[in-house]
Amino acid sequence: MGRIVAIDYGRKRTGIAVTDTLQLIANGLTTVASAEAAGFLADYAVREPVERFVVGYPKQLNNEPSDNMPFVEAFVKHLQKTIPGIGVEYYDERFTSVMAHRAMLEGGLGKMKRRDKELVDEISATLILQSYLEKIKNKK
Secondary structure, X not given: OOEEEEEEEOOOEEEEEEEOOOOOOEEEEEEEEHHHHHHHHHXXXXXXXXXXXXXXXXXXXXXXXXXXXXXXXXXXXXXXXXXXXXXXXXXXXXXXXXXXXXXXXXXXXXXXXXXXXXXXXXXXXXXXXXXXXXXXXXXX
């Protein structure tokens, strides 16, 4: 069984999280510059078995796609060309940044660490992945 990789794509930075090989636990992996994300993921897929990518689907409260959606779609097309053998799914990412900040606060991280946007993006990707895993588990 391969890993599931979650991607919180942003115009500047992209947070990445992965499961263990049994697909039980979501862990933050890193944050990379968005321009380098597809290349980073291609290198990762060579080193580790990847079953699928789960990309955060940016929606507004009214369920309409956010302004970032065209950038996410362009990234997904590029990712599919770069790594054609691995499937890509979208997953609702609403509120993940808010929940990431809350998790950082509840985790006792200091003010300076909570301002680290790279850490917020990585935690957001982890939250997307954990939510996705719970959805899969509940379907079974």
